[in-house]
Amino acid sequence: MFLSDIISYAIGSIQRRKVRKGLALLGVTIGIAAIISLGSLSQGFRGIVAMQFEQGFSSDTIILTTGSLDFLNTESDFELYVNDTELIDQIDNVSLSVALIQKNCFVHLGDEELLLPVIGVDFSRYKELFPNTFLTQSGSISDFPTNNTVILGKRVIDPWNNGTLLGTISDEINITFTTRDGFNVENKTYTGNIEGILDEIGGSTIGGPTDMGIYIPISHAIKFFDTTRCETILVKLVESNEQTIKSTSDSIEDLFAGQVQVVTPTSIINAISEIVTTIELFLIGVSAISLVVAGVGIMNIMLTSIMERTREIGILKSIGMKKEVVILIFLSEALIIGILGSIFGIIVGGFLAIAVDEFGLLTGLASGTKETFIGEVSISPIFNSGLLIGSVIFGLIVSIIFGLYPAWRAAKLDPVEALRYE
Amino acid sequence: MIKKPKNSLEVRIISNVIEVQDLKKVYSLGQVKVNALSGINMKVPSGDFVAILGPSGSGKTTLLHSLGALDKPTSGSVLIFGSDLALLNDSQLTEFRRKIGFVFQFFNLIPRLTALENVELPLSIVRVPKKVRRKRAIKLLETVGLGDRIHHNPLELSGGERQRVALARALANKPDFLLMDEPTGNIDSKTASELLEIITTLNRENLVTTIMVTHDHEIAKYAKRILHFKDGLILKEEVNS
Numbered sequence A: 001m002f003l004s005d006i007i008s009y010a011i012g013s014i015q016r017r018k019v020r021k022g023l024a025l026l027g028v029t030i031g032i033a034a035i036i037s038l039g040s041l042s043q044g045f046r047g048i049v050a051m052q053f054e055q056g057f058s059s060d061t062i063i064l065t066t067g068s069l070d071f072l073n074t075e076s077d078f079e080l081y082v083n084d085t086e087l088i089d090q091i092d093n094v095s096l097s098v099a100l101i102q103k104n105c106f107v108h109l110g111d112e113e114l115l116l117p118v119i120g121v122d123f124s125r126y127k128e129l130f131p132n133t134f135l136t137q138s139g140s141i142s143d144f145p146t147n148n149t150v151i152l153g154k155r156v157i158d159p160w161n162n163g164t165l166l167g168t169i170s171d172e173i174n175i176t177f178t179t180r181d182g183f184n185v186e187n188k189t190y191t192g193n194i195e196g197i198l199d200e201i202g203g204s205t206i207g208g209p210t211d212m213g214i215y216i217p218i219s220h221a222i223k224f225f226d227t228t229r230c231e232t233i234l235v236k237l238v239e240s241n242e243q244t245i246k247s248t249s250d251s252i253e254d255l256f257a258g259q260v261q262v263v264t265p266t267s268i269i270n271a272i273s274e275i276v277t278t279i280e281l282f283l284i285g286v287s288a289i290s291l292v293v294a295g296v297g298i299m300n301i302m303l304t305s306i307m308e309r310t311r312e313i314g315i316l317k318s319i320g321m322k323k324e325v326v327i328l329i330f331l332s333e334a335l336i337i338g339i340l341g342s343i344f345g346i347i348v349g350g351f352l353a354i355a356v357d358e359f360g361l362l363t364g365l366a367s368g369t370k371e372t373f374i375g376e377v378s379i380s381p382i383f384n385s386g387l388l389i390g391s392v393i394f395g396l397i398v399s400i401i402f403g404l405y406p407a408w409r410a411a412k413l414d415p416v417e418a419l420r421y422e
Numbered sequence B: 001m002i003k004k005p006k007n008s009l010e011v012r013i014i015s016n017v018i019e020v021q022d023l024k025k026v027y028s029l030g031q032v033k034v035n036a037l038s039g040i041n042m043k044v045p046s047g048d049f050v051a052i053l054g055p056s057g058s059g060k061t062t063l064l065h066s067l068g069a070l071d072k073p074t075s076g077s078v079l080i081f082g083s084d085l086a087l088l089n090d091s092q093l094t095e096f097r098r099k100i101g102f103v104f105q106f107f108n109l110i111p112r113l114t115a116l117e118n119v120e121l122p123l124s125i126v127r128v129p130k131k132v133r134r135k136r137a138i139k140l141l142e143t144v145g146l147g148d149r150i151h152h153n154p155l156e157l158s159g160g161e162r163q164r165v166a167l168a169r170a171l172a173n174k175p176d177f178l179l180m181d182e183p184t185g186n187i188d189s190k191t192a193s194e195l196l197e198i199i200t201t202l203n204r205e206n207l208v209t210t211i212m213v214t215h216d217h218e219i220a221k222y223a224k225r226i227l228h229f230k231d232g233l234i235l236k237e238e239v240n241s
Helices: A003-016 A018-056 A084-089 A123-129 A218-225 A242-255 A265-308 A310-318 A323-358 A363-367 A385-411 A415-420 B060-067 B090-097 B115-125 B130-143 B159-171 B189-206
Strands: A061-065 A094-109 A112-121 A136-139 A149-152 A172-181 A184-198 A214-217 A232-237 A261-263 B016-029 B032-045 B049-053 B075-080 B100-103 B177-181 B209-214 B225-230 B233-239
Touching: A003 A018, A003 A323, A018 A265, A018 A323, A018 A385, A061 A242, A061 A265, A084 A094, A084 A232, A084 A242, A094 A123, A094 A218, A112 A123, A112 A218, A123 A214, A123 A232, A149 A172, A172 A214, A172 A218, A214 A218, A232 A242, A242 A261, A261 A265, A265 A310, A265 A323, A265 A385, A310 A323, A310 A415, A310 B090, A323 A385, A323 B090, B016 B060, B016 B209, B032 B060, B032 B075, B032 B209, B032 B233, B049 B060, B049 B189, B060 B075, B060 B177, B060 B209, B090 B100, B100 B159, B115 B130, B115 B159, B130 B159, B159 B177, B159 B189, B177 B189, B189 B209
Parallel strands: A112 A214, A149 A184, B049 B209, B049 B225, B100 B177, B177 B209
Antiparallel strands: A061 A232, A061 A261, A094 A112, A094 A172, A094 A232, A136 A184, A149 A214, A172 A184, B016 B032, B016 B075, B225 B233
């Protein structure tokens, strides 16, 4: 029998049982749609995470911290100081380093009082490190700031993101830092002068500028917070190849006797990718299960159909149809359901993912990341060919596997028995 | 069709289309063994028209299935053009069936296909190109007098018409012989005699070797020979004048 005849015969019998075969098809459609929509959204999520990092960081920047990035390791008691940058600057391949003093302070701006991170940093060096994000929308960042100079992140001045501004350039801002010495709790307050407001950044990175940040000159931070201890030192290298990053990180670790953590942007991206991959696998796993359920549906319907068509199979065999051809006919019925289901699944899944994005159904999840270092994100689905081809192949494999047994059952029917079947 | 036997030292001319030697078939129905065929010997020369006449349950259909390579006998042999069916595997048996035209009591047409498509089916199984098989199927349906009903489904046809479609289908691959299992069992006597006219004409003019199973004496009279069949045995042979 020609393949075209086999296929048209299979299509003919699918058309005969439209409702039932339609339901099997719906099952595959749902499975594929789930894979496509969840897969494309999680790929979109991954893309955004990667993008956030690339925006904030060039890969030639490494981060030095005493804290630990994971939850398992004990944090070191070792302390970093602002003038450690002088030592670090002398290491080979280091182009510059920036120390960050970060304290959470109550900030009085307009009529609002907010608890926000206040970050002391060397403006000119910070600018050099983050030329794309440490940029003002209004005002300017002076290389020689006065003690009162304050640079605000976009969200500080516009906290609700609706244009209700709490202040503007050259307004005053009160910053209150609370210390305690025994039972003596002391509030220290100073009045700064807003000299610059940053462009909206969107995301944030460890040590990088954020929309929620308040930036003051490092020299003033040392005086105001009365410490030279810093939490983070960012180090820019002369080049970004892996060898340089590795050897420089090693030199820095040696310098501080291994008591500091050197974090490279790649390692952060990798760590996050790993998490995203896990989530992705979980989601795809869940949708794969639904596809397997659809496969069982195909098998069920094919088996029922074989019971009903026992006589037909007997006729086909009695007029000389070979076993292999009988298998092919029933297999192509399952395959046609699989192919159509995959096509519909891609369309439905695509629409679903786009709808989720359009109607902002995921904004809850996305804005949930606002307070984290990932920053606020919006997730748009990404459809890559791998996902599309992969899900179609999976859909076909499922329909073949679950179509194979019924087809084999049909082919091995004894023609005499089959003809006698009522 | 003459075939050389495998042993080339012994050359013999085979003139019989079918040769049955001591054919036995035993069924097991639970504990009980049923002898459906208890030693059949028969020869059918080319161009013959044989009726196997016997009451229902006498094993006629089992014999027909054995001749049609559908059923394997318990012992004995069925030689078709000298080849023993018992020596053939499943796939070879299937190919054999393609050269056998089967007509069943219950028509056994595929209900979702039209008359034309039903007749085309055996042709498409042996990979006859679409145009050729369409032409041939139309011609066959015209031969059995259904030229105007080719696009009807079996459900839209009368019993006699369905059986004529089945006959056309059986003839599609120019079979070596026709096997008919109670072809008139489900149609009225007028339609039955029309059908048998067609069959006798085919036998007379196209020399189509035909074996027909029936329980009806009137129907059996159309054949050249009648084999009286009872309890799995051929009791006597009667030649029609």
